[in-house]
Amino acid sequence: MKKFVLIGMAGLAIYAADTFRLGVVEVRANENGYKNSDLSVANIYQDDMSKNNIKDIPQIARITPGVYLQKQGSRAEHNINVRGFNSRRVPVFIDGIPVYVPYDANMDLGRFSTFDVSRVDISKGFNSVLYGPNTLGGAINIVSKRPSKELEGQLRYGVKFGSSKDTFANDVSFDIATKQELFYIQLGGSYMDTKGIQLSKDYKRYPASDEDGKSADNSGKTDKKISLKLGYTPNQTDEYVLAFVSQKAQKDQPFYAGRYEDAAKKYWRWPQWDKQSVYLLTHTAFDNVYLKTKSYYDTFENKLNAYDDTALKTQNKNFAFNSKYEDYSAGFGAEIGYDGDKNSIKLSTNYKYDVHKEQNLATPNKTAEPKQTYKDMTYSFGVENTYAISDATRVILAMSYDIKDAKKAQDYGAYVKNNVYAMYDFEVSKQTAFNYQAALRHSFSGDDEP
Template identity: 40%
Template sequence: MKKNYVVAGAILLSVNMLAQEQPKVDSLKNYYEIQEVNIFGKDKNEGPIHKVDVQLIQDFNKTNVVDAVNLLPGVSITQMGARNEGSILVRGFNSLRTPVFFDGIPIYTPYDGNFDLSRFTTFDIHSISVEKSLVSVQYGPNTMGGAVNIVSRKPVKALDIDGQSGVGFADGTGVNSYFTALNIGTRQDKYYIMGSASLLKVDNYLISRKFDGTPLQPSLERVNSESMDVRLSAKFGYTPNKTDEYSFSIISQNADKDIAPNALKAGNSNWRNYPTYDKRSMYLKTRTLVANKTFLNFTGYYDTYYNKMKQYDDDQYTLLNKNSSFSSVYDDYSLGGILNLTTEAIKNNVITLSVNNKFDSHKEHNEEILANTST
């Protein structure tokens, strides 16, 4: 399956260790400019764009992006589908019409455009912005409902270290989750480096106490609702002068999640889990001053999605002998580039030429059958 798009146009423990050297700019905004999508056209446009930053995320102890976005007005969250994927709705539009971007790079699986946003943890991100008004074509296609952009963290000090570790409590059942994360980086005159590692383990989640137990769901702890997310990331940046910036980032996400079955009817239950839910990303972002008040911005990225979902014969999650059982493998990748040429050389005007191209490849097969080599 090929898709090509071309768009042109306008108990919580925390440790923070920071060096005494102060950043050479007054605001953190300039450090994150290369990763944000900036839209011009209104003198003041604070209404339709809402942002949650790292401090607010930590204050409310939001460990994944879905829960963090729920802090913003006009955004609804849901766990949807037979794959139990975390998703968001902006003004009623799901991710097919309100795409999610990571540092301006679109996130979705090539098969059907959906993905599990709950697998994106918040330990190495700086902010999440939600745009609800008319969205610029600089984002790319399918932005009918708006756009969500996750901005990753960058170092702002000569020595920038942030660590978190904690546990989660479920009412009446004690500890049911724990997490640990560490970010280490350095910013020098002409370069910066950031490395991050995190682990989030959830044993289960609780259902309402008003629910009457069934043979398939006898307790408050939701059956088969465990998950574990491991995330590693690294960022390398070069800043030769005050205007130009070049960065290269690598991200590795590994997840293992269970899917809770129907709690009422055994005949309609799907005994499923996701033993493998992996995503790898590499991307290059550049910002170059090519003329007076004229910048050339380029983003190139390569994403891989390798997912394995199993459906078992029964609630023992062991056998796959029935005709309805399977071990489905998705082996997908996306390759794309975004080029923006923006000038403010003409007074009172911002002119942008934008080109966006993306190639998606999807391959699937049952694990017991040889892989399909066609795309």
């Protein structure tokens, strides 16, 4: 059994932040209430996260039915699995903006802390086409905070440690914000440092294992995050927000601890895992019609050092390498909607341009490889209509059309004919998909699913 001691302190308790409405994609019938009775959507609020000591997004799986924590692949990434679908079919959004590495559409959610999160909306299956493409199994939207007072702030500190001295961890976060008549400003930051993972006292080492027990070797991580949000609110309905988020991290990959002699062992360490985002969100109302837009630019830089020994010092064997990612994404989206007495219709369009660049750098016995580039564009067009047959019954009809247009895909390797290493281009193509869905929602008592 793992044993941990948790100690937490909080100060400057003048905080009463609201949900950042511009970051919400699916607006439900009882959105002004605290809880959502729609069983296909889970809303995890900041209070829920605080009570359960949830420090990063994947830990939400502990308190959400049908949602599971998934640690996958050689990159030691933490993700959320929703009813059997991974992040390629259940994409992750922050304030309605898609978040993933362009190379394979995954993202390490373990790097995303919850200090500046108002709530997390998890759609399980039936979800709005307004999200855009690749939402076969649902969608996860991380909604940030929005200030509601002239002065509010929060300071938190926590420490955690196990029976081994190498498992000490601490985290600190702060928020400070002001809400004035025509504008608001919000600044926040967090620092989380974990020396290592505590292993069970009953752990027994296999002959093939590189792990000797107590604390897991090479299992530390450090995450730093700073965010700034500037909002302009000229009236009760319109809002224009510019936000900046910077994340810098380092992480390790625990050594192999299994029993199989032929297992592929990896001695990996990421000295750099950096992500920066700038986005502009707007909402403009014209009587019963509104217009929402989003524009964003993301950068992602990643360095991975693969060694050939448990000391993480030598790189003399063929499987040792140094890899570098340099990615960026730019996108735009617009939504126009009409809200009538019985009928609501929404039209949306989304565009995203992804660029992934990777390169294996030099090691003692290898020269640096050329930089490989991948580029593609994604378009999505959607329409969603909600008709209220009565106060208790609604019909939702929606359809969308998605386009994935690959522009460039390269690899560096040996040609089959002459076995000479060189850069070559893959064939690229354009793919399309037409999607449609319908739902009938009825409430028998007003407290059940609408």
